[in-house]
Amino acid sequence: MLKKMRNTSLQVKITFIFVTMTLFILTILGVTFYSNTIDTLKESKEKEMTTIAIETANKIERFLFERSADIKVLSESKILTMTEVQDRTRHNFLMNVMGAYQTYDSIFVVDLEGNVILSTGKVPEIKKMREIFAGTKAYISDIFEQSNGENLIFFSRPLINEAGIHVGGVVEVMNFNSIKEIVENVSIGETGYAQLKITEFITDMGQNEGMIEIIDDGIHYISVKAPVQVFQPHKAQGHVQVFQAEEEAYRVIDDFIKYLLLVLFVIFILFTFLSIVISRLITEPIRNLMDKMNQLMKDNKRYNMKNQAKDEIENLTFSFDILFEQLNFMMQMVLEKTGQAAYMDEINEHIKEIFESIPNGILTIDAKGDITSINQSAAQILKLSDENQKHLSIYDTKVQRLRDFLKALENSLFNDIKYRGEICYISDKQEGLIPIIFNTLRQTDQNGALIGMTVIMNDLEEKKRFQERIFKAKRLSELGELSAGVAHEIRNPLASIKGYAQLVRMELNENDQSYKDLSIVLNEVERLDRIIERFMAFARPSQLVKTWFSMGDLIDETIKLIGNEFVKNQVSVRFIRCKNDRMMIDYEQMKQVLINILINGIQASSRGDEILVKTSCFEEKHLFLIEIIDQGDGIKEEMMDKIFTPFYTTREKGSGLGLSISTRIVENHKGILEIDNSLDKGTRVLIKLPMKGGLK
Template identity: 25%
Template sequence: MSKRTIEKKILLPFLLVVILPILASGLSSYWTVSNAYQQQMFLATEQTIDSWFSIQERIRGYRDDGRINNDDYEELLGELQVEVGDLQPLTPISAEQEVRPDGWTRLDDTLIGKQHWVYVVTDPFTSIQYEYPIELSVWTEAMQEVQKYTVLVVIIASIIAVQLTIILSHHIAKPIRKLAEFCRSIGEGGTTLPPEHVYQGRRDEIEILGESLKEMIESLEQKNDSLKQMKDFQERLLNGTLLGIYTITLDGQILLKNEKWKRIETSVPTFQDKVDRWLKDPHQESEVQEQWQLESTNGRKDLLVKKVPLEDSEGSIVALLCTVEDITSVKRIETKIETINRLTSLGRLSAQIAHEIRNPLAGMKTTSQVLKKRLTLDEKERQLFNMIETEIDRLNKTITKMLVFSRPREANREIVAFMDVFRESNRLIEQARRSKGISVIERIDPAVTVYIDRDHLKQILLNVLINATKAVDAGGRMEVKAYDNGPYTFVEVTDNGSGITKEDLPKLFDPFFTTDTKGTGLGLAVVQQLVLQNDGEVKVESNPGEGTTFTLIFLRNEGKEVGAENSND
């Protein structure tokens, strides 16, 4: 809409309403004066012709009484020929011409603004008919002279009327245009109240319109505030949920992606690509749920994804709703429960086996010792008895470990200085480490603390350090790191030994599993059991030929279990 359209729509009708009466009045006045001028011309002509006949009759009387002769009479008649209104003189009507009645007769013509009249009169003394033609025009100088003031008044009145109409139309159109611009701004998202000076004090419909718009805007602002609050609440609800939510139309337009989804998308580089491929499946008629295991920036993640088709009112699928839940912690807890159940079953079995074997072993060792004292044995036979006792002692130690594994002591947790416990454990394997020339790099923060059973921590570190010492070749290297990260303490033991194959990693903490021909396979099983008993977590990373890293995670202070939190990375 152009700027002056409203003014034009108001101006043109107003001009017609105002100017047409003025023009009609002026034309009516001009026509009235023109008719009066015509009647005046008719009357003047009639009077002149009557005077002409009277003078002619008087001259004829002078001839009849002898005052003048015929020659003088003709001469006087010739001089008496008069012209009315500077037009042609009276013309006698011949016998051949059409006989017209006396008086004024209008001749047919097609000229606009001009009229041709003829005045027929009969000489009362000679009975000869004369005609006198006359042309009347509304545009004659005489008429213009008579009507000039009327025309001037009409022109002045028209100019004033036009000016007043323009002022009036502007006065009406300006607030309407302002209110229209204000309504346009509302359509573009503005909510500013209309300027009150535009309509206040007018006492007309525009003031009513302005007040109505003001009330409408105030109502809209209240509704907008309510909608904004509802939208903010929905956004907080969507962003606060544990599920990642993603909605996309069939043509690929993204409708929604909450913060949880964005965090998973950022931490798992391949996640969004896999989702996009998954959503392109042509079979979208029903709900589908899958479990994915993907690599993230913080390790492997277990994700539960689900897609649901969204239908319109006609039942046609128009979009897809996809949700994702990070179930890494749930899987970790399930694994812990499974491990605990498996270890518990193995512990019971180990306890039964240990009891069944330990007593016969004690009898066998006693018998061997008695026979060795009573019999006369040579050196070779005595060595055989010593070997029997040595193997019995070795079996007894294995059974003792099995009993420890099957019935671990209850954890008496407290805040322990990690450095102190590490030094105690390190002293116990110092001789074995030195014998192989293994160097140890310590990167331990002295302020690091652990919320754990002190004896359990000592046994955990001892078993891990022994395992690393056995894995490292002569002249190898070990590195021990301990640091705080939030509410947790991380302990990393790294060696540059032979490493562990991918096939052996899942079985590493299984009881009796070992790659050491002299080992029992219970050391790491005990480590895992004691770590779990203290609400901790143990992880292993290894590359064959490069080395292995054991990561132990414990609470710094009393709190929730490690790994029980929901990962938001």
């Protein structure tokens, strides 16, 4: 066989190899796919039947639970306990309840001795359960089988009158046959059905046995069980068992086998045909190339054209030797060009990273109106999901909330309307109308033909907040410079006052009234000096000394440091810590920020309140977030613009510099300190710190 194959042409060899490989691969794939699919189909059938059994069991459990709820509502009715209500009214009330639910054989009321004093329907024998029904606890009975073959369940609850006195009990008698309809409505194919089985002994019904095979009247069935848990801890236990004929259940497997064999046969025929075509396509260019090489080598005396091999590949290899040096030279040129292409790919990757990291939203649109690229910021501003970004154009009518914005882009692109600082509104289900501000820039070629357009946008509210932060930072900086000079001028006369007061007090007796007055003066001077010290910290904050430190460890230490304040004010604190929280920070200054904010939160809280401290790390935005949320009364709207103003405070002993100093420290870390007063209760302080390269 091998000798015959060696003497055949290259086309036959390739065809034989392709057909053999195809047959081998199809055999492996067929066996694997068959095995996995059969197991999957059986598992799917088991899951289907288990789901039906569990759903049926759940319906039964819900049905019985609703009966427990019925007796609770009935026991709380004032009609059964108020003395001024006539027995006829109570009887009509019970009759209406039975008529409304159509589930109970009877409903009756017993006194404290267990005697039936009011009833509707047929009351069964209850001698053994009188004490239970007249007791002070709710009760659900086991299943009681009657002489007529009916199974009953009793639901009882005590009756308490308006004075809180136990006056008896109310009992509902449910015929267990009422739930048969739930089981009888279960349908699985043509042969499937369900059964509810009750046992009079305790079994572990929580374990699912999986799918089992059962033979009934010569028919093979598959079956699964699901426990009915409502009877625990009583003796009677139940389970729902569903059945389906194995022939019907696994009919899809027989169809699958036929389909699989047909598909494999068609694929084999198709690949055999493709093998013939491919082998011909491979060998024909080789033969043509050999003819051209023979023409090229006719005048080359280095090679003997008469010594030709029988195999086409060997012959072709022999012919290529003459071009070896030329190919080496060409390969060098290709490598140089490939290196340049790789360098350009690297540049494109850097440009793509810059495009995604720019805080402004950027859209690019081609000459047809299709949106070709959307950076992350633009997607966030326009509230676009990943799915919405695909195949988006300015003609898109599916995204109705962007209709006005896309219409403006269409006018700008095709009517050469330039927008500079144009404001447009987009709608959002949660935030309502959101204003955005955008600019457009059309691109044309040298001949003036339209190439596309670039759109740069910003969230208008975010831009306003950014401008407000810049204005506030500038105002605080100017105020700080002015404050430094004023504090210095105040400090000098204070030092003189303190010195002279101390000298005069030294000459006086401690019991002298003047000595006491001077002591008050010195205390006030000390207080002013402390205020000036904090004032100077606000005006000229010390230089940052940054080190690598864990923000979580810093927060833990700060909470322990002011632990007495939490205990004294009876306020609890909860800290939710994220991972990867090591940052370059000034440890002492950031600790001062946390102390200021936590003390404010404690002072705003009432006894029993909780302060939540939470850290989050957003690596894609290079942002570290600290949230401090209290449960106080919040900040009044008219005070929101003043809380960062130095010396503004609503507390008698406050200096009004805590938030101002904290803001300066956070801004020196190139971060942002914000107050969110939109909570239903309390205030949230946000500290946003850049992890690297500043905030995005």
